[in-house]
Amino acid sequence: MKKNMTITEIAREAGVSKSTVSRVLNNKSDVLPGTKERVLHVIQEHQFQPNAYARSMSQRRSRTIGIVVPHDIDYVFQNQYYMEIQRGVLKAAYKREYYALMICCRDMKEAFDAVLQKRVDGLLVISPLYEHTPYIDELIESKVPIVLIGKAPAAQPAYQVCIDNFKGATLAMEHLFSLGHRNIAFINGPHFLPSSEERRRAYLTGMARHGMQVLPGMVREGYNSIDSGYQLANSILEEFPEVTALFVASDYMAIGVLDAIHDRGMKIPQDISVVGFDNIQMSQQVAPSLTTVSQQIETKGRLSVNLLMDLIENCETPEEHVVEVEAQLVVRDSTARVREGAKEPAWKTRHIPL
C-alpha cells in the first residue's frame, strides 16, 4: 500500500497531464480510449485513490451528510430507535457513495459548525424537538439542504419524512376496541416531542368515538424510558383497577409497562392488553412479544437520505415537503380479547357518534 501518490505522479508516469488523469478519475467522456487505458493502468498499479479533501475543496462538495441527533451521546446510543434510523441512513448513503457524519449535540451548535466548516453538504435532523425550532429555521433560511425525520417543529415549511401519528395511534386504539376493550388508559410521550400531540388526539378521539369518558388520571406523560413506563403503569393500575388495556406511545415505555403488570401478579394478555408504538427490535424479543405500531424506522432513514440527496444534487426543490411513511399495526402476543366479566366502567354513559 503506497500512500503518498498524487495525481501529479500518476500523470508523469502515464505521460499525460494532471487534467487528463482527473478526467479519467471522474469518468468524463472525452478521453481517448487508449489514453484512458494507460492512465487506468498506472492508477491500478499504485492503488491510487485521490485525496478526498482536495477533491471536496475544488468540487465544493464533500459527498458527506451530517446525521444530527439533538440529544446526548449516551441517550442516543442506548436507544434502538436511533440505531434503526442510522442503519437505514448508512445503507442508503453507502449506496449513493456518500459518507455520513454522526453529530450529537443538544443545542445544534455542532451542526452549525459542520455546515460552516463545509464538512457536510446537508443535514438530516432526527427527532427535532419544539425547542430546536429557531435553529432549524435558521438553517432553512440559509438554504442549507436539510431534511427532518419525524414531525417538524420548524416555523417555515421543512422537508420531512414522517408517519401520520394520528393514523398510527388510531390503528392501535381500534385494535383494542375490536378486542372488546373499553377501559383503555394512555401513556403518552413527553409533551416536548411534536408527535405526542397527535397521538394524544388519536387516543381521545378513539375513546370519544366509542362513548368512553376519559378521566384525568387515565392519560399520563412519560419520558420514553422503560422506567417511566413502569412507574406510570403502576400508578394507573393503582388508581384504575378496572383498566383492561393500555396504549403506550413508545415501545420502551410499553416494555416497562409489561414489567409492571407482571410484577403486580397479573398476566398479559389474559388480564391486561398492551399496545406499544415504534416497533423497535426489542419489541419482538420481550416476553410476551409486544403488539405495536410500526414506524418503519429503517425505511424512514432510507427515504430521508434519498430526499436529502435530491436536494443536494438537483438543487431544484421538490414541491412536496412531506414524505409520509405508512404506520402499520403489528399484532403480537401482548393483546387479546378483553377478560370475561371485566367491570363496565361506572362512567360509561353514552355512545357519542363522531
Add this chain to the structure above:
Amino acid sequence: MKKNMTITEIAREAGVSKSTVSRVLNNKSDVLPGTKERVLHVIQEHQFQPNAYARSMSQRRSRTIGIVVPHDIDYVFQNQYYMEIQRGVLKAAYKREYYALMICCRDMKEAFDAVLQKRVDGLLVISPLYEHTPYIDELIESKVPIVLIGKAPAAQPAYQVCIDNFKGATLAMEHLFSLGHRNIAFINGPHFLPSSEERRRAYLTGMARHGMQVLPGMVREGYNSIDSGYQLANSILEEFPEVTALFVASDYMAIGVLDAIHDRGMKIPQDISVVGFDNIQMSQQVAPSLTTVSQQIETKGRLSVNLLMDLIENCETPEEHVVEVEAQLVVRDSTARVREGAKEPAWKTRHIPL
C-alpha cells in the same frame, strides 16, 4: 448565518494578512494582543469557521478517525456491543475534538480507501476476525496508526485494547462452582473469533480443576445470536438433563438460553443457572436479569481512542502494545445455588489437581 466567508475576507476586514488570521485561528503565541483582539472580533461578528477540508489539506491531517467494523451494517446496528463501543469512542473523540467516521465493510476495502483518500488519520478496528489478519498486517506495515479493540489476529504486534478472556471466563466458572454447580455446559462463540479460544480454555481448565470430565456434547459453538443460544440450549438440555448450569460466551446467546429454559418449563435460577459474557445493556433488562462477565465495553472504546490519538499525535510509539481492561463478574438473578438433589454425573470420577 453567513456561509461563504473565507480567511481572506476576514483578513481584509481586520486590516491584516491571511497569515495573521491563520495564526489567531490556531492560537499561535506570537500575535500582538491588540491585533488578536481585532481579528477575533471580526471572526465573531461573522460567525466565521475555517473550511475544515482546506485545513486538513495544508495541515496534512484530518482530525478524523475511522471506526471500522468488519461486518454488515445490518448486523452492526442490531448489536448492542457495537453500540456501546461507538458510544465510548464518540465521547472520547469529541472530548479531543476529533471526528469519527463509521466504516462498515466485510473485507476492509473501505478502510483502505479511507486511508488512501486521506480521509482519516488512523483506524480503530472493532472485533477483527482471523480472516482479517492480512489486511491488518498490511496496514501496520504501512505505518497507518491503528488500534484493535478485542484480541488481535494480526501476525505482527498490533496495538490493542482488550480484556483477559481467560480470566473473565474463569470468573464465570468459579462463580458457578462456588454455588455448587458441577454439571456445567458451555456454549462458545464462533471459532473465527479470536476470543473464543481463550474462553474455551478457561471452561475446560475450570472443569478439569474440579475433577469434571467434559463429554463432547457439553461444549457447543454458536453464532452469538439469541436464536443460536436458544437452539443450542435445547439441544444440550435434551442430551444432558443432569446439567444444572450453562456458561454462555455472549449475552445474546445467553438470552436465547433463558428463553429455551423457560420454554421447557424450567425455572431460572431455581432449576438451572446461566452466566453470560459481555454485559450488554439488555442483560439487565431481561427477566430474570442475567449474571454475566462485564467487558466494560464503553471503557474499551474510550481507551482505544486515547491510545490511537497518542499514536497519531505523538508519532512516538508506546512500548506496550496491549492495554488490558479488567473483566468483572456481575452477579444478577440468573444464577443461584445448585438445586437440591441434582444428580451427580455418572462420569464424575476423580479430582484432578492442576
Add this chain to the structure above:
DNA sequence: CTGAAAGCGCTTACAG
C-alpha cells in the same frame, strides 16, 4: 481529445 493555468481556502516556512 489534451494541456497549461488559475483557483478552491487554508498553513507554513521565510524574510524582514
Add this chain to the structure above:
DNA sequence: CTGAAAGCGCTTACAG
C-alpha cells in the same frame, strides 16, 4: 510581531 509567497492535491474553464 507581521506579510508575501509557495504549497497542499485536486478540478475546471479556457485554448488549441
